[in-house]
Amino acid sequence: MYDKQQTLKVDREHIWHPYTQMKDYADRDPIVMVRGEGVRLYDADGRMYYDTVASWWCNVHGHGHPRLKQALQAQAEQLDHVLFAGITHPPAAETVDRLRTFLDPTLCRFFFSDNGATSTEIALKMAFQYWQNVGQTKKTRFVFLENSYHGDTAGAMSVGGIALYHELYAPLRFKSYQAASPQCSTCTHRKSAFTYDASDTGCALECFASMETVLRENYQEIAAVIAEPLMQGAAGISFYPPEYLRRLRALTQELGVLLILDEVATGFGRLGTFFAHTKAGVVPDFLCLSKGLSAGYLPLALTVMREEIYQAFYSDDAAGKTFFHGHTYTANALACSVAAENLKMLQENGWPESRVALMARFREKMRAFEELDCVGDIRHQGFAGAVDLVKSRSRGEAFPTETRIGYKTYLKSIQNNLLLRPLDNTIYWFLPLAVNEQELDEIFEKSMHVIRTVAAEQ
């Protein structure tokens, strides 16, 4: 295996990293990570980092879990990968069967792929083709929320609402309707000082008016609405009330519009229930899953849909009604074996619900930030929390963009055994469900130190 210097040499000369301004690394090296154990990661010099972002929101049981390694090894002995057209295999079937126990029975058809963006692309294409197949050919457009994120491929970007990521690509994006975001953290109708889980905002859900107008005026040409349920993740771990989702479901049903819920980030316990949509008591027509599906070990995704959708493609008309879509690594057997074991462990542990005490402790840790004047809003649900860094909350002053306060906080965090990757000026924790109380305490003790220090240096 390559040592640290060999790795860095190749990296510096040839590798281009995601979501990274490579010039930021002109005078410093990326971390060479070589080992993971539980919620801890170790670099080539043996330095430890808490995986405070769950390796981009996907790790569930911690790194190197013996049962997940065992499942992977056992599957590798049997079958690594095979095409999934006209062929099936036991780990795919077990994954689906275990997942069904967490889902409303009406969500009963499962289409595999290999990452979050593909899971949303598939839902969009299927929703589009569904209406073509049933003869309602004018229903070709989509509605998405401002500040939404559904992945970086062209289709997923077309329903993305984050200007920084999506505006430049406007000529490549298909025409869709954007509705105002239910972003409680920046909302002027909010009565509460801090958003927390957005269950007590004291507003009349004024934000829903925008969605209602878009849908009522255009429903005849709208195939589906796509949304991240209860949390717009890339928008800054921004929570919104379940009532928004209930109204959205009722209206889409009234107007004959499909509802796609993207639980790529919120699924598998992250917000304190197995899925976020169940908190609102709604059932979508499509559900998009990835990240925690395979516990953060291997690329895997699912698009789940109702029987009626599936039936609209089930036909003797092979040319006209078939869903011509697939990926080489669809339902990769190794990834499915880990997913099946992950779901089995979640079932056995009763996670996340059995971890209410830990989630309450997390909330207390978040409350401690109220005393810092450099913290604007504070948010928390389940295993996800975030704070917005500001120059002064009491004086209502934000940090200018050039300050790069989030990036500076990240640099300070890696000197303090944390990986606090920012979203602009927002610092967040997206913890593996396996974190224990002592680890949680240490993570927040260090986080408090990092945030205080960086703010004092400005």
Ligand SMILES: Cc1ncc(COP(=O)(O)O)c(C=O)c1O
């Ligand atoms: C809600 C949501 N949807 C889709 C995606 C895209 O997933 P992937 O990065 O696996 O393509 C993400 C990634 O963060 C996400 O948060």
